Amino acid sequence: MKLLASAVLIGTGATALIDLWGVARKRLLGVPSLDYALVGRWLAWLPRGRFFHMPIATTPPVRGERLLGWVAHYAIGIAFAAVLLAVWGHGWLLAPTPGPAMLIGIGSVAAPFFVMQPAMGAGIAASRTPRPAIARLHSLVTHAVFGLGLYTTGRALA
Template sequence: MDLWGWLRKRVFGGKGLDYGLVGRWIAHMPHGRFRHDNIAAAPKKPGERLIGWSAHYGIGIAFAGLLIGLGGAEWAARPTLGPALAVGIGTVAAPFFLMQPGMGAGIAASRTPRPNAARLQSLLTHAVFGLGLYVAAWAAPF
């Protein structure tokens, strides 16, 4: 997913998600603030970049665990693309219905300047995540 973001930025000139802003959103939660009109305008929080990147990887690991939980050891031993893509694409629900609304972008990026483009990018990114789950399963020494 990170390689895809780097490639998309270099080749297509796209702007990726700023995980520092994700960290800012998360860092406001212990203070009772779960929703923002514009997370970029919210007060900065110490360590927000580290919080955001840590959450990014932690959530990715949790979603990989979901795939293993659903597919079992049998899938892990002989991975197939379908379940990995289904989980990867299915995880797009998290940004559409939790992260984007909470950060001020609206449900499924509805408050962004180009909602359909943002939705497509989210969908592609999560499909790439699913592909990465499949490749990682093949590379794992089971």
């Protein structure tokens, strides 16, 4: 039970750091944040049998998609924190180190590269976007920030 509660706290903290990074990135670099309503839209269409969208922005909106997207965003962060704790266990929770957290954080970029981006019409690793290399870099940095958030939240709980 303690590992589950810790996963919720660590995942929430790390995901919140991504959101703070998104605000800073928009103010400093002019890069817009991800619209989590589109994530909610994608999820809402799954039970209707639609996995791929070309692009998701042209798919009709679904009632409650923004809330669904934000809930999913945090649930996914918590799930990756649970993976961290499942692999490195209670020992990491007692004495967090950056290596495992950064490995999970940066490794989590596989989810958008190979699932979310292709499903939403952006192609594998943003290959169908106007500037794929820049999109990939932003994804990698954001997921590294998530890894940093896993570590710093873990340290705060320890």
